[in-house]
Amino acid sequence: MFEPRVALASLSGEADAAWARAGSGYAGMAFLGGIALDEASREAARELVARDRNEFLPADPLAFVDAQLSALTDVDIRAGFNVRSATVEPVGDVARVCAAHDAVVEVNAHCRQEELCAVGCGESLLRDTDRLADYVATAAGTDATVSVKLRAEVDGVDLVETARRVEAAGADVLHVDAMDAEEMVAAVVDATDCFVVANNGVRDRETVREYLAYGADAVSVGRPSDDPRVLERVREATVEWFASPA
Template sequence: MEFIEVLAPMAGITDGTFCRDISTLGFDMVTLGGYNADQSTLNAGQEILARGRPEFDLKPGDLLPYLEEQSFLLKCQDLWDGMVSVNLRALTTDPIIEVSRLKNVDVVEINAHCRQPEITQLGCGQALMENPSHLEKFTREVVKKAKSKVSVKIRANVPDVDEIKTVSAIDHAGADYLHLDAMKPGFNSADYDMVKLIRQETSMFIIGNNSIRDIGSARKMLAAGADGISIARAAIGGTLSFDLSQI
């Protein structure tokens, strides 16, 4: 499998313009989002906005035309021919499948990662990891009906969550990518041991994420078993302090 470098989703930041401007730094895939894709998650997003978090503020009917416009901003340029991914939070599969049918969307990413309480109390985001059988069914439905590739983003070291069961569920469902936030609470670095453990349990394409801020941390993620890396905070200013081509 080919190594890829991914611009990770950053709520309220990675829209089409931001992704377009940073894509030429060497990213093979850029991720729009994350977005709340149905009424329940949109309502939760309003609650999150009310306490000062910069989440996307879109009405249900606005999402598809908005994403059509944002993905076109990336695909219409001649300087970059990478993939466009969209990270989505939803209680049902339908809105995710709808997004997969947009012309310029190459990957839809199921958000099993968000830890905002307004989202998790719905059984969405990170809460999906607490029910592997439901996550498997949910992912399989998206894989079956999507017109694009499918990724699932999860977080490591969530209390009372068995990462191996979670990964197994996603693998059995047929996802194309496992986007792993190898978070290690209390540490300023990724949990490379967790990446190694998950690598032993699946042949899925693993996109390793967390604390990749320089060449060294990127290489450590790959050495631990990731097939690719994703970068978020290091790119938040619209540039990078290191050269992706040197990884």
């Protein structure tokens, strides 16, 4: 899927092509975004900006995704784009753009901001597995490589069953924010054949080895993804693990 097996996790309003380029010496994958695709999700993003959160709000989201991926053609890193939508059709549209760049489209079933959940984006998709599976199937139908960003410890959600359902719908990658339930990574690994990227608190050799010991295929770095000191530690630990797993 990518080498080294370190990913840069999307940071809304910050994770753009320049960010991916800066981290390319340490990571094999960069999930840009997230990006709101339809009017309902864009209105939710505007509400987030109004309370001082960073969001990408270009006039044309698809053109923005295309331009950002084009800006990475000379960079040795695989790109992906984390996307949000209250409706399914734009997910297929953006997946076709990603497929044209051999990039991964990542369906966001992760964000928990009230504004996004209220319109059916982010974590609300975890509570509606049929709808999430429809998003994944729509993206997979374009021949794009499909990732799903998931969150553990959501009340009423069986993450293992959700992982099985989205795999059956066509997901290739499961990007799991373990929260404080790191053992859920092992449960997802055991339940599916997807490429599993473990996320949350990845900072150093200890945290890398914990997730990889649970069977994760890769780890991702979130908030400190712009800190070369953290990225260097994570890269070294990941390369060491796969050279001689213990």
